Amino acid sequence: MKVTIQQAANLLNDGFVVAVPTETVYGLAASLRHPQAIQKIFSYKNRPLDNPLITHVADISAISEFIDQYPPGFMELATAFWPGPITFVLPIKEGSIPSIVTAGLSTAAFRVPNHVEAVKLLKKTGPLVMPSANISGRPSSTTTAHVESDFGSEFPVVDGGGCKHGLESTVLIFRDGRWIIGRLGAISARDIEKILRYQPEFSIGKSQKPACPGQKYRHYAPRAQLFLGGEVPTNCRCILGFDDRKYLRDANVIFLGTTSDPMSVANRLYDTLRHLDAVGLETAWVDMDFPHEGLWRTIRERLEKAAGEL
Ligand code: TXA
Ligand code: MG
Numbered sequence: 001m002k003v004t005i006q007q008a009a010n011l012l013n014d015g016f017v018v019a020v021p022t023e024t025v026y027g028l029a030a031s032l033r034h035p036q037a038i039q040k041i042f043s044y045k046n047r048p049l050d051n052p053l054i055t056h057v058a059d060i061s062a063i064s065e066f067i068d069q070y071p072p073g074f075m076e077l078a079t080a081f082w083p084g085p086i087t088f089v090l091p092i093k094e095g096s097i098p099s100i101v102t103a104g105l106s107t108a109a110f111r112v113p114n115h116v117e118a119v120k121l122l123k124k125t126g127p128l129v130m131p132s133a134n135i136s137g138r139p140s141s142t143t144t145a146h147v148e149s150d151f152g153s154e155f156p157v158v159d160g161g162g163c164k165h166g167l168e169s170t171v172l173i174f175r176d177g178r179w180i181i182g183r184l185g186a187i188s189a190r191d192i193e194k195i196l197r198y199q200p201e202f203s204i205g206k207s208q209k210p211a212c213p214g215q216k217y218r219h220y221a222p223r224a225q226l227f228l229g230g231e232v233p234t235n236c237r238c239i240l241g242f243d244d245r246k247y248l249r250d251a252n253v254i255f256l257g258t259t260s261d262p263m264s265v266a267n268r269l270y271d272t273l274r275h276l277d278a279v280g281l282e283t284a285w286v287d288m289d290f291p292h293e294g295l296w297r298t299i300r301e302r303l304e305k306a307a308g309e310l
Contacts, residue, residue, distance in 0.1 A: 002144065003156045005117060009124035011156055017041055019133045019147045020121060021160025022113040024085045024169050024186055025140040025270070026147050027056070027130025029121075035098050038129055042100075044151060047136045051214045052103040053129040054087050054111050054169075058122035063110050066096040071174035073196055080195045083114035085165055085186035089173040089212075101129050103213060111169055117160045132168060133157075139220045139270035139306070142166045146274060166267040167298055172200065173211050182212035184298040186266070219305045222284075224276040226307035229288035240272060241287040254284070262295040269299060273306055 003011065008018045008029075015034040020027050028045060030037035032055060042049055057063055060078055067090055074088065089109045097108045113119065122128060132140035133147045141147045142163040147155065170185030172192065181189060181202040193199045203211035210216050226240075227233055232248065239251045242259045256272055257265035276284055286303055290296050304310045 002159045012125045019157035023115045023164045026133040028133040029128040029130045032127040054109040082112040085169040087111040087169045087171045139273040188294045222273040222276045224281045227285045232285045236283045238284040
């Protein structure tokens with residue numbers, strides 16, 4: 001059910017949960033002042049309680065009440081990328097953020113979104129926690145139709161149209177004197193390197209404890225089984241591919257975008273994965289012949305997770 005910004009602000013200030021657009025993906029929002037509403041987010045999403053949430057604020061000054069000291073490089077990074085699709089995990093003043101949000105950690109994640117409606121709302125409500133507005137494990141929502149397909153047509157949602165990036169924010173964590181990437185996202189390691197003057201490492205690996213607790217769960221997955229690259233399996237008639245390539249003549253090709261424009265591929269990736277379910281496909285082969293760097297790296301990682309390979 002579409003609601004206006006003012007209706008959304010009233011609902012949030014009264015302790016209800018509302019879906020809100022951002023420039024990355026839609027979020028499922030609750031006020032930081034309402035722990036019972038935050039609890040409801042976990043049950044609506046079926047989200048494990050050990051996966052902490054991002055606190056969203058209208059501007060950088062709104063995080064000062066939670067932080068004693070900023071890690072080196074934070075101000076340069078925040079000035080370069082906020083408002084925008086980057087989340088910083090920072091050490092917080094003890095007790096300043098409810099433990100349901102931090103999953104009991106001594107750090108918390110913060111983001112200033114670059115989205116007119118989201119910022120207008122944040123100005124009326126104060127800090128909002130927002131995980132992506134999808135059932136845990138499913139592809140994130142990039143339209144109101146995705147939100148309604150996961151949570152029902154009565155669920156309150158602010159209509160912001162399609163999300164510009166279509167992929168979640170990059171999560172940066174300061175650990176052992178260096179910034180590391182806890183989750184790849186809409187801002188690439190290369191862009192971050194320009195500010196930091198070193199390439200932040202991506203903390204992942206099956207054997208290792210991931211820096212972002214959320215990384216240990218399956219994500220972004222359609223019900224269809226995805227085959228990534230290699231030979232097209234004989235019984236698989238659906239191909240996720242690129243507009244500028246030729247594929248088997250009798251295949252049902254679903255286009256991800258063009259190989260010259262990773263932004264366009266990112267923008268429709270989750271819609272494409274959700275489309276596989278909407279039309280009831282059981283298998284799909286994905287053309288993985290694209291670069292490993294920049295935004296392509298995030299797209300590749302999302303597909304690997306969606307296929308259950310990570
Ligand atoms: O683009 C986005 O970031 C979207 C929009 C709505 O802002 N939000 C989003 O939230 O993707 P969520 O909950 O789906 O992902 C948050 C990620 C998870 O991987 C979580 O483990 C990590 O951030 N995270 C949150 N707090 C953390 C902390 N204190 N330490 C390490 N990782 C943390
Ligand atoms: Mg998520």
